[in-house]
Every structure is written in structure tokens, then in C-alpha cells.
Amino acid sequence: MTRKYTEELERGYTALTVMEEAQRCLLCHDAPCTQACPAGTDPGRFIRSVRFRNFKGAAETIRENNALGAICARVCPTERYCQKGCSRCGIDKPIDIGGIQRFVTDFEAQTGMEILKAGPENGLTVAIVGSGPSALQAAATLRALGYGVEIFEAQEKAGGYLRYGIPEYRLPEAVLEHELSLIEKLGVKFQFKTKVGQDISLAELKERYAAVLLAIGASQAKMLDLFRDNDRVESAVSFLARVRQNHGQIDLPSNVLVIGGGDVAMDVSTTLKMLGVKNVTDVVYEEFCEFLASEKELRGAQELGVTIIDGYVPTECREGVVTFKHRHIDSQLTITVEKIILAVGQQVEAANLELPLVKNEVEFEGYQADTKVFVTGDIAHGDKTVVWAVKKGREAAMAIHQSLGGKA
């Protein structure tokens, strides 16, 4: 099976097939799907609009509740959120909410709808540090409330892990660019290659802006001591960013070991396979019954022929020779590879940003760090997913609005 890294893996619905899926929806009272969407995207409402042939209205519902509707449609772990409690499970399987959302947002893009609007200017400007999903949603919400928004981003381009993490076959470049263009059109200004705490100080931002929102995410890879200073070792996020920036055009050996069992490890393994690496072995600490990766991602990796070995911990690494021990039984495994990719989690890097961090989260509840500084995204409490970043982005924007005298 050959699949292209730059081509979307999942096939989208057509105007005909989306009606078939929407017709499976039971149009529930108090729709459980709507209650379960962290960002309040309101699937019960937009599926009903599709069902009654009002695609434009469906697009309005999605976009007004979720400035990254087309992205969430593709990357949301729906089985954990909206689809989890779907009433249709009482008959067979949940409605493919992400798929319907994708159809509607594609329709929105094709018809050139511009649903998000900026509010009348209120004269105040907010600085946002980082340009990941939480920053982008916060920017859209703040613009709607009439605030000026200036984004400071350390990288060359906007998007955070939407650009430098999630692979293109799951989130095509064109979709990301379109979502970004909608937010840019609201009048959000971007300053790239500017690392706050290094190129410009937090103090300066606090002085220049009405408020500062830190949306810096967990942008640094975690390392295991065993693998330090080994030039065959690369972190998952560094690898994924490299592939993405080069649209898949990178050189790779034929035998790669991946360590980790979350979605990021699945992304790495699947990407390697798509790029033509012959032997991809993923060794995972968790056993299958306690797996962290979503079923969909795990299935995707397995379908492409990734060898997944569960329940092993690495105990020794010399160059390309890695030894593992099983966590519960007496079993040892030695693998010799040309390259090792570590997908063992990410951590927050917040030098000079005066953040009280515990386990990669701020230690306080809510979004306000001090009178002028707010936090959102992965560094705030809550799930570390795009849809939660959207939820937190909007809530943090509302918190800023309230602290500046606006009404909820």
C-alpha cells in the first residue's frame, strides 16, 4: 500500500454521502454529542442543519463556535469527545461527526464564506505569545470583541503543533493555511521569529499592551537519560517538524526504531512508513490494554505495517543497539537500528516568562497569572488537545475581556 504523505489519508464525504451519514443521526433531544464537545462546536445543531439541507447555516454554527472548525474536524479524537456518548451507539456505531464537520467546513471554504467578523475597535490591544490553536482562537475571540491583537511567534510561521507537529496526511497544509487566512483577515498581526523572553522581554510586552496572553504550549521534547548524546537519536517533534517543513522530502534509513505509545508515536511510525521506510518498529511501555494512542491512530499505523511491541522498557542503549525488558515477564529484547526516534512526551520551555509551572502546567486554576498576564492552551489546566486549546483560547480571551472591564 503506498500512500502519499502530503495527501489526506481519509476520504471526505460528497454532498450525497454526507446526507446518508447525517440521516443516521437521531437528532437527539439534549444532544449528547453537543454536550460532549469541549469547544461547544454544537454537532447536534450543525448535523441537523445538514439534515435539513442548510449547509451554510451548518458552517455558521461550526465557525462561530470554533475558529478552527476545519482543523478540529480532522484532528479531534472524537471517540473521546463528541462521539463518545452518541445515542446512535444504541443501534450500531456513532455518527461520524468529524467527517460531517469536515464536509461542511470544506463547503464553507469552497463557497468562500467569511463567517468570522471583527467587532468595532475598542482601542485596546492584546499581545499573544505563541500562535498555536489556543492563540488563534483567542485572537479570533478578542478581535470579535474589538481588541487589537498582535501575535509574537518564535518560529517562522504560525500554527504551533498544527504546523510543526501533526503530519500533513492528517492535516493538509491547504486546510491550515485557509484557517489561518480567515483569522488574518480579522486584522490579527503576526510577528515571527520573535521569542519572548529572549528577543523581547515579557516586561516590555506588559508595558506596551493592555494584556499579555501566554500560549507557548509544550514545545520542547522530553529526553530519556539512556539516549542522551547519541547522534542516531532524534525527538519525535523535531522529526515531525522536519518532515512537514520539507513536505516529506527527507532522507531516511531503512530500519527505524520508535519509542513511545501515544498518538505522537503513532504519527511518527505512520509517517515513516508513508515515506517508504521498510522496517519501522515501535516499542511501547504500555501494554495494548492500557494503550494511550487513539484506536484510529493505532489502526492506521498497523495497517501500514508498523511492528508494534507492547509492554517493554528500554534498559540499555549503545549506538544503534537498544535493549528492552518486559515490564512483567522475564523477557528481553535487543534491536539494532540505524535511527531511533523518541516519542516520550513534550515539556514546557518558559525561560524568563516567570511562570509557576508544575508538571508542565501552571499551578493555578483558571487563566490569569497576574494583573496583566494570562495563560492558555497546553500550559493551562485541562486536556492537551487542539479542541481543548480552542476552548481554553476562547475562555482566556473572555477572562482578559472581563479583567479589562468588559462584560462576560
Place this chain on the structure above:
Amino acid sequence: MINKDLSVEFLGVHFENPFCLSSSPVGNCYDMCKKAYDCGWGGVVFKTIGPKHFLIDEVSPRFDALTKEATPFVGFKNMEQIAEHSLEENLADLRRLKAEYPHKVLIASIMGTNEEDWTELARLVEEAGADMIEMNLSCPQMTSHAMGSDVGANPELCKKYCAAVKRGSKLPMLAKMTPNITDMVPVAKACLEGGADGIAAINTIKSIVNLDLQRYIGLPIINGKSSISGYSGKAVKPVALRFIQQLRSGIKDLPISGIGGIETWEDAAEFILLGATTLQVTTSIMQYGYRVVEDMKNGLMHYMEEQGVDRLQDLVGRANPNLIPAEELDRDYIVYPKIDEEKCIGCGRCYISCYDGAHQAMIWNEAKRRPDCDHEKCVGCHLCLLVCPVKAISAGEVVMKPGRQGDPASKVI
């Protein structure tokens, strides 16, 4: 969210939007109408109120539905008569609704057994605060032949009762038509002569929807028997649209409240384009709830935006001139089907339908599993377009029939 003015003026009454509950259980009492108004409906036609002396005694069960494959409620059958609540209760509900929703439209549907009844009911509902009266001349399952569609099929009686209503009330008045006749125009004209200001159409169509095959009884079964009764919902839309078109071509600029199978904004737009100014809905509410109005309103706003129209009224009747008698249609050309081989998935349905239901013009390439159209045989009926599951077939080349004059490129297809 788009926001456009959907308001219309109809018989001198201002509707904030054209969407109304049609007279039926969906507008049976105060609480229901209140919820409907709060959901955004522009008006309510309250469940038909009858005279005090006519006792309502309903059957149980009283509904059935036609299904096709997995689609429930293609059409809906009911055996219900008019309001079950007492006259006093109904009038009290009207009063309370008007007091609490002065800007929403309240229409009282009434039905009498004789002239005195009609006059008296008209007087009572006006007194209770209704903005408009709708005469129910059309319920097909009344237990009295002096009521319902038997009356609605008789122009003389209709005229007499319309005049009776006008004696009781000065309110603008709609006469609600039965589709259980061949030509609605003479009845509508009689109603206008009697004093009606506009026409509501259609009420339900007499029907038998399903039978119990083991016991040889129509559904629903009422102690071993069933009756012919009214059919509504999506399946009746084509019939309703046809009557509305005929009314508009028979009576110029006739004010119409359109009813029958409205479920989506597209259905609503069709009724408007054929001449309805306001719209009434029952079956889709019974199936899905008052919330259906949200997408009807929003979708209609987007449609107006696409059409570049700011007043909904400007769309009323726009399609009327484009429906002409069959003998006036241009019969000089054929439109051949065009097959998109990329889109085609090789199911062969077009082949089957063309062979068994058209003109044996689709040739089936067994090796390729793809169809090909033989223009020698094809008559351009487009059955194949309709059956293709992936819309791989579209209207293609236009050619003049042998011996006919004209420019194929000028044809609006």
C-alpha cells in the same frame, strides 16, 4: 450568523417571518403555541375550533406513516378531527397568547356545521384577539358530512359559509382548501365571492397508507377496522405545489398561504416562488419538533442573499410564469446524457433503468463495467441521470430533432 429581514405583509397583517404552524395538534394549546413562538415561528394557526354542540370523539391510535427503504415518514396519515379542547378553553388560550405575544400573528381556524355556527365562531375568535381567521373547509375525516372536505368540494356551500363568517367578523380571512378535488379554482373563486381574502392550501389528501397483510385491515387498526383519511408530509409537497400554481394561474395575484410537506428552506422557497406569501407546517414539526424552523429561516436568509433579494415578498410568484401548459413547451430538441467515466463507479443502474424503463440506449461494456450512450436510440429522457447514485451523468449535448429549426445553444436546459 446571517441576519436578513424575513417579514412579509399578508392580508394586511405583518408577519415577522412567513413560517406558521398549520392548524393541527402542533398548535393545540397555549403551552405549545408559546413554545413555538419562542422557537421563532412567525405565526400560529390554532387547532381548528368547532361549535360547542359538535362533540369530538377521537379514535386510538390515529396515525400511520409511509416509509421507503430506511426513510420514515415519507408521508403521514392521520385520522384526527378538530380541537378536542372545549370552546371556552380554546378561546381562553387565544386570549392569553395574544396578550403575551402581541407582535406574533395569531390565526384562528374555525369550522361550523351551518351558517349560524360559522358566524358565531368568527365573532368569538375575533373577540378573543385573533389577527386572522382561517376557515377549515377541508378536513377529510369529519364524522359529519356537513363539515370538512365534503363542504370544501362544494363551491356554493363554501361561498355561503364564507359570507357567514364575514357577518361575524371583520378580520382578514383565509379559506383552507381540500386537495380532494380535480380543480381548486372554482371553489377558491366561490370563497372569494363569499368574502374570503385569501386561500390556504392544501389540507390533507384522502388516503390508505398501509395494510396489515395478515388481518386484511388498513392501518391504523381501530377495533379491526380502518378508514380512508388525510395524508400529509413530504410526499404531498408536489401535489400542494401543483394546486398553488393552478390557483395562481387561475386567479391573478391570489394571496396564498402555502401548506403541504414543508420541511426545509428549499421546500419553503419553492412554495414562495410559486406564489405563497406565508407558509404553514405540521408533519415535519410532528416528526422533528418546532426547531425545524431554525434551519428554514436561516437557509431562506442565505437563499435571499444568494439571489440578491432584500424583501422576501419580491420572490413571491417568481416561478409562476415559467410553468406553462404542456402544449406550449418547446419539443424541438433532445438533450443527450453525458457520462463522466471518472465519477462512474460501475454499478450499471443506468443500464438497467434505460433498458427496462426507457429506450435501451445505454450500452453496457462488460469488460470495463462502464456505460455508453447510443445516440441513435437515446430519446433524452434523463431517467439515467436520476438513478445514477453518484451523479456521474449530467445533461450533455443539445441537438435539434430532425427537420426542426433553431439554435441548440440558445436552449435553456
